[in-house]
């Protein structure tokens with residue numbers, strides 16, 4: 358029998374956590390949303406309300422569906438509120454130690470049959486699963502950003518992930534209206550294994566003075582027909598997340614071709630993390646984005 362999911366807990370109310378809570382609530386799941394940062398958690402419902410509002414304006418969602426979805430989301434300042442969830446999705450910072458600490462806290466409150474998923478962009482699902490009390494009930498459910506718009510979800514089985522867990526995750530992805538693709542548990546899975554080295558190369562192209570931010574993004578939009586330039590996309594993903602993924606690729610595959618560009622490191626050290634901090638390869642503080650190089 359397929360394990361049935363009614364209530365979803367989301368750990369991390371950043372750009373991905375808000376998106377995941379949004380699509381789950383819109384698909385009829387009850388949701389509890391947690392963040393370690395009280396301010397972030399406080400803002401999350403307004404972010405989701407604004408994003409749902411845009412869908413209402415475009416005629417994709419009715420007023421009633423928006424209101425019902427918002428009513429299904431409860432903010433949870435503590436993980437104690439996860440005691441009755443069927444599926445807990447961790448989507449906090451892309452840092453293995455942080456994620457392990459979250460799983461260890463989660464295992465203390467979750468029901469024994471609850472499934473744990475990580476939205477990690479790159480970290481080994483097998484390794485993350487081994488830090489829990491239920492590796493067979495642990496799986497990678499990797500959403501794309503922005504979650505309400507992007508169709509794909511990568512499902513990643515760790516070595517111990519059970520078939521029941523995999524089928525429950527597959528059913529969950531279908532119910533939220535997304536398309537699942539299955540990736541093996543190798544660093545950065547499929548999408549980011551291909552995408553992030555391209556973004557890193559764009560940053561090297563900038564670092565070596567081959568082009569400016571504007572010329573690199575224009576070149577890839579008009580020359581390769583990408584909907585967004587790679588530096589614009591890096592700002593959108595978050596430069597800290599981009600750096601973490603490159604570090605996972607570099608460490609995990611031990612190939613110098615994955616070396617994070619020093620300019621990416623410098624931007625992250627400056628706290629210029631892209632759109633979420635209002636500055637990255639573009640400065641977003643004015644009326645329209647201005648390249649920072």
Ligand SMILES: NC(=O)c1ccc[n+]([C@@H]2O[C@H](COP(=O)([O-])OP(=O)(O)OC[C@H]3O[C@@H](n4cnc5c(N)ncnc54)[C@H](O)[C@@H]3O)[C@@H](O)[C@H]2O)c1
Pocket residue numbers: 368369370371372373374391392393394397448449450451452455459476477478479499500501502593594595598633
């Ligand atoms: N940004 C993307 O394009 C993208 C796409 C797919 C997957 N991901 C993955 O999703 C995860 C989150 O990325 P994001 O872009 O939403 O980052 P973000 O910086 O927008 O949000 C992360 C949130 O996690 C919170 N957090 C940190 N530690 C926590 C803890 N111990 N407990 C609870 N909350 C905690 C932070 O306060 C923050 O609100 C990362 O693992 C990332 O790799 C990101």
